[in-house]
Amino acid sequence: MALGAALFGFVIGVAVRTATGIDSLGLGIGVIGGVVLMLLLDAVRGHRLISWLRGNQLENAPRDTGLWGEVGYRIERAVRDRDRSVARARLELEQFLSAIEASPNGVLMLDPQEQIVWCNRVAADHFALDPQRDLRQRITNLVRAPAFVAYLQTGNFAEPLVLGNGRGPGTLSIIVREYGEGMRLVLSLDVTERVRSEAMRRDFVANVSHEIRTPLTVLSGFIETMHSLPLTAVERERVLVLMNQQTQRMQTLVADLLTLAQLEGSPRPAPDRWVGLDGLLLRIAADAEVLSGGRHRLHLRPETNVELAGIESELLSAIANLVTNAVRYTPDGGEVEVAWRLLEGGNGELTVIDTGLGISREHIPRLTERFYRVDGSRSRETGGTGLGLSIVKHVMQRHGGELMIQSDVGKGSRFRLVFPAARVRQASDSALGDEAAFNAAALSDH
Numbered sequence: 001m002a003l004g005a006a007l008f009g010f011v012i013g014v015a016v017r018t019a020t021g022i023d024s025l026g027l028g029i030g031v032i033g034g035v036v037l038m039l040l041l042d043a044v045r046g047h048r049l050i051s052w053l054r055g056n057q058l059e060n061a062p063r064d065t066g067l068w069g070e071v072g073y074r075i076e077r078a079v080r081d082r083d084r085s086v087a088r089a090r091l092e093l094e095q096f097l098s099a100i101e102a103s104p105n106g107v108l109m110l111d112p113q114e115q116i117v118w119c120n121r122v123a124a125d126h127f128a129l130d131p132q133r134d135l136r137q138r139i140t141n142l143v144r145a146p147a148f149v150a151y152l153q154t155g156n157f158a159e160p161l162v163l164g165n166g167r168g169p170g171t172l173s174i175i176v177r178e179y180g181e182g183m184r185l186v187l188s189l190d191v192t193e194r195v196r197s198e199a200m201r202r203d204f205v206a207n208v209s210h211e212i213r214t215p216l217t218v219l220s221g222f223i224e225t226m227h228s229l230p231l232t233a234v235e236r237e238r239v240l241v242l243m244n245q246q247t248q249r250m251q252t253l254v255a256d257l258l259t260l261a262q263l264e265g266s267p268r269p270a271p272d273r274w275v276g277l278d279g280l281l282l283r284i285a286a287d288a289e290v291l292s293g294g295r296h297r298l299h300l301r302p303e304t305n306v307e308l309a310g311i312e313s314e315l316l317s318a319i320a321n322l323v324t325n326a327v328r329y330t331p332d333g334g335e336v337e338v339a340w341r342l343l344e345g346g347n348g349e350l351t352v353i354d355t356g357l358g359i360s361r362e363h364i365p366r367l368t369e370r371f372y373r374v375d376g377s378r379s380r381e382t383g384g385t386g387l388g389l390s391i392v393k394h395v396m397q398r399h400g401g402e403l404m405i406q407s408d409v410g411k412g413s414r415f416r417l418v419f420p421a422a423r424v425r426q427a428s429d430s431a432l433g434d435e436a437a438f439n440a441a442a443l444s445d446h
């Protein structure tokens with residue numbers, strides 16, 4: 001460029017000297033011309049670089065030679081480095097935020113004025129917030145639960161706060177951590193299930209204690225009577241019979257509790273252990289006849305010729321519970337029937353039908369709760385523990401099936417056990433299957 005300007009100055013100088021004939025004027029104008037041209041070209045290059053810098057720098061910097069080119073190149077490199085590290089930082093931030101977004105806990109960041117800086121979807125759901133619209137809003141204007149507002153104001157976050165869920169009847173556990181300069185991190189955890197199962201556990205222990213205490217109180221009363229009063233042989237016998245009844249009641253309760261505990265703790269029943277339904281019904285019918293003592297018309301043994309895949313003791317317990325309930329809750333002269341049918345799709349349905357007391361609609365959804373009884377005194381009088389249907393439901397769930405209840409007060413009830421097709425087969429199928437297996441084995445021997 002300098003060479004070009006010098007050449008330009010020289011040409012101008014020669015032209016001026018030729019025109020005027022004055023040597024020094026030609027020299028002066030030539031030098032000035034050269035310098036002006038150089039400054040002009042410099043200004044153009046500088047302007048180009050500044051225009052590029054003012055823009056978004058998406059294109060390359062002007063590729064000039066010399067000093068401006070070098071400056072442009074260096075600046076472009078610095079700009080590209082900066083862009084790269086900004087992009088990296090943004091990506092890391094996005095990954096970090098999506099990790100927090102994926103957290104099962106609610107995360108909410110508050111600035112020193114308690115305004116929402118950021119929150120994930122779980123927190124938005126917990127506190128009934130809109131993650132976009134509610135940004136920069138004061139949290140206490142949006143979450144107005146007095147306990148929450150007071151908790152934030154106290155500044156004492158050693159213990160978590162347990163609070164009703166903003167969107168529903170659930171329960172949240174809220175922890176606040178302070179960070180940075182006056183910033184706060186609010187973590188929320190849905191503890192509805194935990195609170196519910198703790199309440200259930202408490203209720204369960206209270207119920208069991210109550211159920212055991214009653215016969216124990218009666219027993220200790222009898223023991224005291226036998227100690228302190230001279231009883232005749234007949235009275236003694238009567239007291240012993242009553243004591244025996246109470247002991248039996250406790251034994252049944254403990255047996256049902258153990259069954260429940262076993263159901264909860266053991267693995268799912270294998271899908272390939274087949275139990276003959278007719279054999280089960282034979283045993284159940286024998287017990288039911290004893291329980292009924294001839295007071296009911298019983299039809300408990302349909303010829304099903306079916307096998308069910310599962311655990312024999314559990315299936316026996318589920319069906320027996322329904323049949324004994326039907327007998328216990330059906331007044332004398334009533335009828336109890338067991339029916340079996342194959343449903344469309346191969347599911348099997350065992351129904352226990354009675355013409356007994358029936359159950360009013362509002363009780364039906366709660367019947368499978370532990371210790372839930374419609375008529376407590378009838379249940380106890382007939383040796384009930386309040387756990388029978390809960391055991392039935394558990395057994396059916398474990399076998400992939402379902403318990404369905406229909407009932408009309410005063411007319412009777414229908415308890416249906418639906419078994420999935422995979423756990424139902426005709427007994428003759430199994431014989432064929434065994435024969436086929438035998439033939440296959442025989443063939444492979446040859």
Ligand code: ADP
Pocket residue numbers: 321325326327329330354356357358359367368372373374375376379380383384385386387388389390413
């Ligand atoms: P329980 O040991 O009290 O019979 P269950 O769990 O077997 O306990 O049954 C729960 C309640 O459901 C019973 O207390 C009874 O009120 C009602 N119930 C169960 N089966 C029948 C039935 N076949 N007819 C009328 N009521 C029934």
